[in-house]
Amino acid sequence: MIESLFQIIEPAQLAFPEEMGGSVLAPYLFVSTAMFAIGLIGFLTRKNMIIMFLCTELMFQAAGLALIAFGRHHLGSDGQTFVIFVLCVAAAEAAMALALVVLLFRHRETLSASAWKELNG
Amino acid sequence: MEQIIDPIALYTICGLGAAGIALALPRREQDGARTLTIVGGLLLAASFGLAALLLGLKAGDSGEALPNFFFYPFAAIGLGAALRMITHNRPVYSALYFIMTIIASCGMYLLLSAEFMAFALVIIYAGAILITYLFVIMLATQAPTGEQDEMLDEVDAVAREPYLASAIGFVLVGLLTAAMFRGIGDLPAPGNGMTQAQAQNQVLENLPKKIDKELARQDLLPEGWRVMRDHETGKAVIDVDARTITLELIDGKDSHGDPNIVATRVLTSEEWPESLSANNLDRLGYNLLNDHPMMIEIAGIILLMAMLGATVLARKHVELEEDLKAAQARKLGTMFEPNEGGRA
Numbered sequence: 001m002i003e004s005l006f007q008i009i010e011p012a013q014l015a016f017p018e019e020m021g022g023s024v025l026a027p028y029l030f031v032s033t034a035m036f037a038i039g040l041i042g043f044l045t046r047k048n049m050i051i052m053f054l055c056t057e058l059m060f061q062a063a064g065l066a067l068i069a070f071g072r073h074h075l076g077s078d079g080q081t082f083v084i085f086v087l088c089v090a091a092a093e094a095a096m097a098l099a100l101v102v103l104l105f106r107h108r109e110t111l112s113a114s115a116w117k118e119l120n121g
Numbered sequence: 122m123e124q125i126i127d128p129i130a131l132y133t134i135c136g137l138g139a140a141g142i143a144l145a146l147p148r149r150e151q152d153g154a155r156t157l158t159i160v161g162g163l164l165l166a167a168s169f170g171l172a173a174l175l176l177g178l179k180a181g182d183s184g185e186a187l188p189n190f191f192f193y194p195f196a197a198i199g200l201g202a203a204l205r206m207i208t209h210n211r212p213v214y215s216a217l218y219f220i221m222t223i224i225a226s227c228g229m230y231l232l233l234s235a236e237f238m239a240f241a242l243v244i245i246y247a248g249a250i251l252i253t254y255l256f257v258i259m260l261a262t263q264a265p266t267g268e269q270d271e272m273l274d275e276v277d278a279v280a281r282e283p284y285l286a287s288a289i290g291f292v293l294v295g296l297l298t299a300a301m302f303r304g305i306g307d308l309p310a311p312g313n314g315m316t317q318a319q320a321q322n323q324v325l326e327n328l329p330k331k332i333d334k335e336l337a338r339q340d341l342l343p344e345g346w347r348v349m350r351d352h353e354t355g356k357a358v359i360d361v362d363a364r365t366i367t368l369e370l371i372d373g374k375d376s377h378g379d380p381n382i383v384a385t386r387v388l389t390s391e392e393w394p395e396s397l398s399a400n401n402l403d404r405l406g407y408n409l410l411n412d413h414p415m416m417i418e419i420a421g422i423i424l425l426m427a428m429l430g431a432t433v434l435a436r437k438h439v440e441l442e443e444d445l446k447a448a449q450a451r452k453l454g455t456m457f458e459p460n461e462g463g464r465a
Contacts, residue, residue, distance in 0.1 A: 022305040023180040024188050031196045033297045037290040042207030044286035072233040077408035080238050087245050088420040092427030094250045098257045099431035105261045
């Protein structure tokens with residue numbers, strides 16, 4: 001009984017060279033999409049600028065997960081290479097965004113994004 | 122084209138998720154807020170659980186493989202921590218929950234056999250980027266201690282347009298998943314038609330020095346011998362499918378400057394060392410440096426520009442009087458030239 005249960009839950013994701021079919025890829029893509037949506041909702045709803053930038057990092061993370069899952073599906077390394085690039089962009093973005101947040105905080109003494117709502121282009 | 126999830130079920134899942142996340146977002150009502158957060162979290166968990174169940178049932182019906190069992194806890198932790206990150210009303214906790222999301226996605230990377238990226242993610246994201254975020258959060262906010270939620274900044278306590286944003290977000294999820302799940306059956310067969318061994322070791326023939334090192338470690342390489350190199354491409358002469366390696370004995374150089382091959386022999390598949398295979402790091406490094414060399418340059422420029430920009434943006438202007446500046450300059454001058462300063 002227990003052994004048959006393990007046979008049900010263990011079959012996919014063997015060693016690397018095994019192929020990964022669409023039915024294994026789909027759950028990863030669903031998690032990636034849901035994570036991206038949570039990041040988007042957070043970016044739209046939160047007023048704290050630091051949290052907003054954290055939410056963009058969450059969206060990067062979701063994109064990275066999708067890249068790696070597709071790379072695994074195609075048995076290639078391109079997905080992982082692009083995740084390295086995503087990491088670089090995330091690091092650069094974090095540095096810029098935090099410098100900007102510190103600058104804006106010095107001007108208004110608040111982290112609220114609505115303190116800058118007159119900035120409508 | 123057959124769908125992986127029935128569209129009606131998919132839209133139900135998205136509706137549940139949207140309602141859950143809208144309820145869970147932070148709000149001001151003092152007594153009901155915590156209950157609403159819990160209810161929202163439960164709704165969201167129910168929607169994701171339903172999605173996992175439907176995907177599992179569909180795969181079970183058609184006899185296809187399911188993800189590894191460990192995928193489900195990692196996905197649950199990752200999505201739960203992501204949800205808590207956007208609903209928590211204290212920024213420091215949000216950042217810590219984001220680290221939890223990162224670590225859960227590292228688990229998923231490991232399941233997807235991207236080991237190097239998993240550990241790089243822990244080091245770079247959880248170790249460096251998020252710590253920077255924590256520093257800025259702690260510098261820029263004075264969080265109230267204990268349970269004084271009413272003391273919280275209005276910035277963190279109230280969400281802006283929670284219902285509209287949740288609706289938009291989950292419409293996006295519905296559309297994306299519908300589009301992806303419809304197309305997944307049309308994807309080209311996994312692996313681009315390569316055999317498993319080819320996919321694993323395609324890289325190996327481009328790394329003759331690695332083969333030399335591995336053979337020498339296994340005592341399969343007598344003095345002077347090495348893996349035979351193809352004359353034009355410089356690739357190692359190996360056959361990954363048949364598991365044979367051709368070796369050559371080199372003795373000086375001939376009149377054209379090419380290596381003078383005295384003898385060759387073939388290592389059979391019985392002698393093929395088990396440890397000789399291209400691992401994740403070999404494949405990733407080869408792919409990065411061979412197929413995308415420009416990317417490294419671009420990444421370098423982006424990081425340099427970000428560093429310069431951050432320095433310029435975060436710099437603090439210190440206003441000094443002219444005579445104060447002159448005094449500072451004199452002081453610095455005496456500091457760096459002590460002998461002359463002493464004489465003067």
